[in-house]
Amino acid sequence: MTITSEKKVASDFVLECRGLHAGYAGAVVCRDLDITVRPGEVVALIGANGAGKSTTMLTVSGELAPISGEVSVLGSAKRSSLSALARRGLSYVTEERSVIMGLTSAENLRLAGVSADAACEIFPELRALLKRPAGLLSGGEQQMLTLARALCRNPRLLLADELSLGLAPQIVERLLAVVREAADRQNLGVLLVEQHVRQVLEVADRVYVMRRGQVMMEGTAAEIGADLDAVQRAYLAPVSDADEAG
Numbered sequence: 001m002t003i004t005s006e007k008k009v010a011s012d013f014v015l016e017c018r019g020l021h022a023g024y025a026g027a028v029v030c031r032d033l034d035i036t037v038r039p040g041e042v043v044a045l046i047g048a049n050g051a052g053k054s055t056t057m058l059t060v061s062g063e064l065a066p067i068s069g070e071v072s073v074l075g076s077a078k079r080s081s082l083s084a085l086a087r088r089g090l091s092y093v094t095e096e097r098s099v100i101m102g103l104t105s106a107e108n109l110r111l112a113g114v115s116a117d118a119a120c121e122i123f124p125e126l127r128a129l130l131k132r133p134a135g136l137l138s139g140g141e142q143q144m145l146t147l148a149r150a151l152c153r154n155p156r157l158l159l160a161d162e163l164s165l166g167l168a169p170q171i172v173e174r175l176l177a178v179v180r181e182a183a184d185r186q187n188l189g190v191l192l193v194e195q196h197v198r199q200v201l202e203v204a205d206r207v208y209v210m211r212r213g214q215v216m217m218e219g220t221a222a223e224i225g226a227d228l229d230a231v232q233r234a235y236l237a238p239v240s241d242a243d244e245a246g
């Protein structure tokens, strides 16, 4: 299931990690990661709890310094802060509700320089909620606002870490469908961490399966989906103490 068409020049990627080691205070959590995302591509990162998905996302977003290896974001391998990368077209959304709860939906959008009409084009559901304080929106509505705000700024790379954590299946489906649409319409490259594996396979082009800090398997969504039961048994089950010892 390895990809054979990877021999492309660096500029073809909006994200390219080669031999990346990542972790905290010099302690390695993720080893030897080779992860790429092309414009218009939705790539999923799946794995059991503690596999290293968020550590990977934090590192490629500029929040965490790589321990070794290369990370090239939007064509530059020079290390930049998240805010500098955001100015160049990176958007990083997480499960943490990032809206300002005391401001209305419209004010949250305005603060980000995003027009309410553009946001409501992406999620028409937001139209009726524009005057409501974001703190009074449901979790799903808050994430629609977050995603609309991110997409309206026309990013070239979206990093989404468990955007749909704890949300109802229909909302998960809705958020993922919008991400897919944006990838197609805006030529946006997406790296997506998701616990809802079956749903993410519906929208992803390619998938990396992580366990204990390493990519154990990669393939197209169709390839991983065809063998999903075996993939789940081998790589997505919780890591036991015996695994850790071995």
Ligand SMILES: Nc1ncnc2c1ncn2[C@@H]1O[C@H](COP(=O)(O)OP(=O)(O)OP(=O)(O)O)[C@@H](O)[C@H]1O
Pocket (backbone or CB within 6 Å): 024, 029, 047, 048, 049, 050, 051, 052, 053, 054, 055, 056
């Ligand atoms: N700030 C930190 N300092 C030290 N170790 C950390 C820190 N954050 C996470 N870790 C460790 O790094 C490992 C990978 O965690 P990470 O959050 O990247 O996994 P994950 O795949 O995103 O898991 P989950 O699905 O549970 O969010 C875990 O063993 C975790 O305890």
